[in-house]
Amino acid sequence: MQELEPVDRFNFACYPGIKCFNECCKNLNLALTPYDVLRMARGLKITTTEFLEKYTSRHVGMATGLPVVVLRMVDERCPFVTERGCSIYAHRPTPCRLYPLARVRVGEEIQYYLLREDFCLGHAEEREWSPEKWVEDQGAMEYNSMNDLFFELVSAKNRSGRTLSESEIEEIYKACFDVDRFKSETEIEDDIEALKEGIRYSIDLVLSL
Ligand code: SF4
């Protein structure tokens, strides 16, 4: 992994017809953020509750003690990959948008890393990008800003030093990841407002006591 400044240059292109097409959609350990879950569910026209049940598995993060939602593979492939590519392209989750970049937030600082995996031939293409331009081109800005809100919860949990009870973890899972269930319990109508409120509620919960 190579760290890149927002304006550093890298070569990359990805398109149907490239020999490695779809190779990156196999054998993934793909953690989804609350905003990823919301967007994918909306893209599939199902509720977040249905999406979580049908397509994800749920864990507790070893480092954070917070709920982690992972996309379940089917026969070692993403359930949304087709011969023609991603069937939910407009709603694809953050890691798929950013690839071959990874974005890491350390406190207030954002770091980008270039991932070079042997199977991915896009690095040999001529087109030049900077992380800034790539993020914009892939429609990832909105995802990054919503994901940063969720990062506030991770920071709050770290600051609190608390170990959460099972019922608290369940509450946070519902408030952050299952937006439709949270909406039905709070009567908030707007998706984004509900997601923001769910994260705020979870931050208050981890900072209580
Ligand atoms: S492996 Fe790389 S170049 Fe090939 S389809 Fe995936 S992202 Fe694109």
Ligand code: SF4
């Ligand atoms: S969501 Fe789309 S881009 Fe991401 S792994 Fe699945 S098929 Fe590939």
